[in-house]
Amino acid sequence: SQTIHQWPATLVQPVGSPLSLECTVEGTSNPNLYWYRQAAGRGLQLLFYSVGIGQISSEVPQNLSASRPQDRQFILSSKKLLLSDSGFYLCAWSVSGGAAFFGQGTRLTVV
């Protein structure tokens, strides 16, 4: 069966520090991968998605970037965090046109 791992679960980082969140998927090949951000109690904002290694689509211009160095690995990064980067970050995978399956999320607080 497929599983998705996302870490860390919580993170507190100072303004201006770098960020690296990692997500890996097991049990499936060539999945679509996604990074979403969620404000408290609200819907999911799509940040990036990837349909293959090295292929990244950016949905919202911002202080973040994403990379997919391996088929089942998706990384969300920032060189210098802003206060507005705080939020709940969710990684997900899907088969094209199908439903999304999510990791447990990372609660990022920038202080």
Next chain:
Amino acid sequence: TQLLEQSPQFLSIQEGENLTVYCNSSSVFSSLQWYRQEPGEGPVLLVTVVTGGEVKKLKRLTFQFGDARKDSSLHITAAQPGDTGLYLCAGPGYSSASKIIFGSGTRLSIRP
């Protein structure tokens, strides 16, 4: 821009009551999904509807896809405290089916 708007944004009702929440768009979707999310966790898929007019039932939850595939509803019968959570609809983008767009969510609270 494809948008999915959900209503109401918040809903608080007494245990045992019925409720309906809505997911609407001006765009046609090839399919729509419904998810439930609990605090601090990722959303969990409840159902996918594909055909216009389709109705799917999951215990006390009834999902309907509009005939024109621009809207969907979720009806809960005899709500229970365990139904509490954030309900999200989502669908694939028309420019890329790989892009999954989520609605704004309905936060549901069931009072015992």
